[in-house]
Amino acid sequence: MNTTDLSAFLPDDHHAAMEAAVTPVAAAMRGSMILKIAGEVRALAAKGQAVANFTVGDFRPAQFRVPSELSSGIQRKLKDGHTNYPPADGVPELKAAVARLVRRNWGVEVSADWVCVGSGARPPIYSAWRLFVEPGDRTVSFLPMWNTGYYAHLNGSIHEFVLTKAENDFFPTVEQVREAIRGARLVILNSPLNPTGTMIDPEVLRGIAQALVDENKGRERPCMMIFDQVYWAITAGGRPHSNPCALVPEATPYVVHIDAISKWMCATGLRVGWAILPPYLQVKMKALIGHMGAWAPRPEQLAAAELVDNPEALQAWFVTLNEQVSSRLNALYSGIAALREEGLPVDAIAPQGGIYLSFRVNLIGQGFDTNESIRRWLLDEAGVAVVPFQAFDMPGESGWFRMSIGAVGLDDIHGAVERLGAALRRL
Known part of the structure; x- marks a missing residue:
């Protein structure tokens, strides 16, 4: 030829x-x-x-x-023929398992319709930006932090980088957050923090969540928060991970939680992540992820669901x-x-x-x-x-x-x- x-x-x-x-x-x-x-x-x-x-x-x-239960589960699901398209927002088994995981870990009540699954954490993060941010909107993150500058650029926001200090473990103070989110459309927080390997103090997080609630009183378009917790299960000396909505439930309408098996199952290449957000917002994220084609593979979702729903094996x-x-x-x-x-x-x-x-x-x-x-x-x-x-x-x-x-x-x-x-x- x-x-x-x-x-x-x-x-x-x-x-x-x-x-x-x-x-x-x-x-x-x-x-x-x-x-x-x-x-x-x-x-x-x-x-x-x-x-x-x-x-x-x-x-x-x-x-x-990766956990042996995950790898063997994926092989079993492939053998059983789970190779077709999954639902755009995730298979029901994984969504329900994630909802139960959240209730077990942080004592906050969510159901499966709060969960939107994507191919890792990035599609839900990008979808959250697209949900809330228009060109010219003001967005905020705290330095150092992974990748927020790229997302701000892609969405055309006016982004404010707020510097933190080593003596605060590179997290912002409550006062810094309260000042920075005035008039902002989106704020991003990550703990445990990439790149520093530090964790936010629970009382600081409580103050930040309350500042978010206070900022949104009387606002027509709320300031939303992306709370990236993909490293929550990897902590030194059993140090507990804190959740903003467990600390201040009134913040729930304004917080999108981001999580994935990528880090706490050492499964970065298997591409299963999710967002947890109010159901009236979840349906719009589902549409975004569906049109991007950024759903996670069905065998990986089903195998992850089985392990997430097995507290003894997961622990x-x-x-x-x-x-x-x-x-x-x-x-x-x-x-x-x-x-x-x-x-x-x-x-x-x-x-x-x-x-x-x-x-x-x-x-x-x-x-x-x-x-x-x-x-x-x-x-x-x-x-x-x-x-x-x-x-x-x-x-x-x-x-x-x-x-x-x-x-x-x-x-x-x-x-x-x-x-x-x-x-x-x-x-």
Whole structure:
């Protein structure tokens, strides 16, 4: 058969052709800094250099497997022929199981018609933005935080990034939130927090939820909140996760909860997530997700439903997962703390929740001018790959970085700390 090389028909100037073809919104979209760094890590590893990859917010299957009940359940559902389209907002079994999970965990009463399932957490998050935000509306998030800048850009909102402080575990104060949401259409909150590995104090969350209620008194168009809790089950030392509607039930009309099996089942590639929101809003999110075709695969939904609806098996899995995560985070934090006690210019915040550690290298003004120069030095001289907080919209050269333990084992961590110490001592 003769074949035609279609690339011969493309214009010579690809950039000009792209700008002529796509919308201004698409043309202005930035690529992911995290993916760029991941490419550098792969290149060094291909050359045989020892690199501890603390960059990815993912689980390397060689380190973290999904629950056996989930993998066997998916295989069983495939064998049973569950390969057709699911309902646009999720199979009834999963929606009911999620509603029961919410009641068990936080003592708030919701039913299956509050649940809208999507292919991971991102489609429900994007759908929530589309539900509530028009171009020119004001939206608010608190830095550092994952990906809100991209969603604001896609929706054409006037977005306000509010800076937080390390002494507050990188969460906003109640006063900051109360001030920021005046006249805003959407506010985003995430706990446990990506990228910092910290958890919001329950009393602070209570105050924030009450501030949301107060702001909406007398407003024609309410300020809504996206509360992203995809890491809720991964906590240090059994620290409890707090839910805004459990603390302040009056906030319920204004809160969209986001959750997924991606993190607390180590199932990032299986793409099952959901939003929990009032039924009169759920029907509109269902329509959005349906038209995007962003539903989760039927076998994965059904298998996830069985495990979510089995409290004993789910709790046993959480114990195993938290042991795996905590052993890595504690080893990493202890190693950095030992270097700090030695007088080396590093620091970290003790792990609280999620799979991340906030890591600081205090070298700005000591031969280094930017976080990027420190990041590159860490990679080249210590084989330690990290992500600067600028990847999460945080401005300034503060020396703060995210470290993720999803792709590393204890040997990787010990080796990384040893190389880091040696590199710092050479300065």
